[in-house]
Amino acid sequence: MEPHLEHTVADGVATVVISNPAKRNAMTADMWRALPGLLERLTHAPEVRALVLTGAGSTFCAGADISSLHEPAPGETPQNLAVRAEDALAAFPKPTLAAVRGYCVGGGCQLAAACDLRFAEEGASFGITPAKLGIVYPASSTRRLVSLVGPAAAKYLLFSAELIGTDRALRTGLVDEVLPAGELGKRVAEFARILTSRSQLTQAAAKEFAAGRTDRDAYWAEQARGSGDPAEGVAAFLERRQPGFNWTV
Numbered sequence: 386m387e388p389h390l391e392h393t394v395a396d397g398v399a400t401v402v403i404s405n406p407a408k409r410n411a412m413t414a415d416m417w418r419a420l421p422g423l424l425e426r427l428t429h430a431p432e433v434r435a436l437v438l439t440g441a442g443s444t445f446c447a448g449a450d451i452s453s454l455h456e457p458a459p460g461e462t463p464q465n466l467a468v469r470a471e472d473a474l475a476a477f478p479k480p481t482l483a484a485v486r487g488y489c490v491g492g493g494c495q496l497a498a499a500c501d502l503r504f505a506e507e508g509a510s511f512g513i514t515p516a517k518l519g520i521v522y523p524a525s526s527t528r529r530l531v532s533l534v535g536p537a538a539a540k541y542l543l544f545s546a547e548l549i550g551t552d553r554a555l556r557t558g559l560v561d562e563v564l565p566a567g568e569l570g571k572r573v574a575e576f577a578r579i580l581t582s583r584s585q586l587t588q589a590a591a592k593e594f595a596a597g598r599t600d601r602d603a604y605w606a607e608q609a610r611g612s613g614d615p616a617e618g619v620a621a622f623l624e625r626r627q628p629g630f631n632w633t634v
Contacts, residue, residue, distance in 0.1 A: 388413045388450065390423060391441070397434040397581035398574075399427045402441050403493075409447035410440040412492050417449075417466035421473035428478060431633055434581040436477060437573055438500055439484040440493075448491025448514070467492045468523050474499040475529065475596075478589050478634045480580045484573045485509045485560070490548065495526050498533055501592065503560045504576070505551050506569040511559055512548035534558050586614050586632040608632065 388405035401423065403410045427433050440446050449463055474481065474496060483489075483497040485505040490512045497503050497511075513530070515522045522543055531539045538557040542549070554560045564572050580588070590605040609615055612632035621628035 388416055390416055390419055392423060392427070394427075394430065394433055396578065397432065398577045399430070399433045399436045401427075401436065401438050403439070403446045403496075404441040405450065406442050408450050409444045409488055410442075410493070411447045411450035412467070412470075412496075413450045414461075414463075414466060417470045417492075420470040424473045424477050428634065433479065434585060435480045435482065435577050437482050437484055437577055438474070438496060439573075440486065442486075444487030445483070445485040445489040445509070446493025446496060447488045448493050464520070464523055467495060468525060471495045471499045471526060471529075478592065479585065480588050480592075482573060482577060482580075484569055485511075486569060490514060498526075498529055498559070504562045504564060504569060504573055505554065505560045506564055507551055507566055509551050509554075509560075510548045511542075511550075511554050512546065513542045514546040516544060516546040582627065584614050584618065584628075584630045584632065585634055586612055586630065589634055 386404070388408070388411075391402040391404050393400050401420075403412065403416070405411055405413065405416070427436060449467060481500040481502070483500040483503040485497060485503060486509055488510050489497050489505070490510065491514050494511055494513050513522065527539065527543070530542070534542075534557045538559070541547075549559075551560060551563045555563050562572065586605075586608060590601075590608075593601055593605075612630075614628075614630045614632050617630060618628050
């Protein structure tokens with residue numbers, strides 16, 4: 386089967402699967418190009434309230450498939466392709482969760498870092514490896530990594546290009562939860578269901594604020610007033626029922 390991105394939608398959750406098993410799910414040029422468009426379609430799908438990114442089989446993504454990048458289109462570079470895909474994932478307005486097994490390296494680690502949260506199975510390996518290739522890691526990707534793990538941990542990863550395990554990844558903030566073998570899928574599904582039950586208004590505003598937007602307080606206050614979600618949330622709490630929030634991205 387040709388390398389590709391699979392996606393399904395069920396119970397409010399879009400699951401995007403990186404599939405290139407012959408090369409540990411390395412991203413080809415066509416896969417990098419396809420991801421922003423897929424994310425754009427899922428953004429405008431009202432049935433999607435959260436997104437899970439994962440890899441086929443027993444690994445997440447081993448980075449870029451170098452053999453597919455030797456003839457880029459005019460104006461393209463391998464880094465540009467990866468950065469566009471990473472930025473599209475970071476800008477996705479609904480909660481995103483990376484479910485990581487096995488290798489999460491190079492461009493794969495970029496994609497995981499661009500998600501809002503990362504859950505990993507014990508035994509997963511993380512690394513950012515441009516120093517092995519003499520490549521300058523993109524400025525936007527570096528800033529995103531620093532904001533996630535801090536300057537010292539980011540420098541450790543970038544300077545050394547060494548792989549780290551789940552214990553260190555959890556300690557530095559690169560991952561949010563580590564699950565025993567066989568339990569990752571169940572936990573991710575459970576947490577994704579929690580996300581779909583919460584207010585998209587709260588989630589979308591929080592994503593913007595966490596990303597450093599400081600000029601949209603008035604916009605989000607207006608959205609809250611017009612949505613009815615705050616009143617519904619209070620009513621549901623008092624009536625001891627699940628809220629039915631109406632605001633959507």
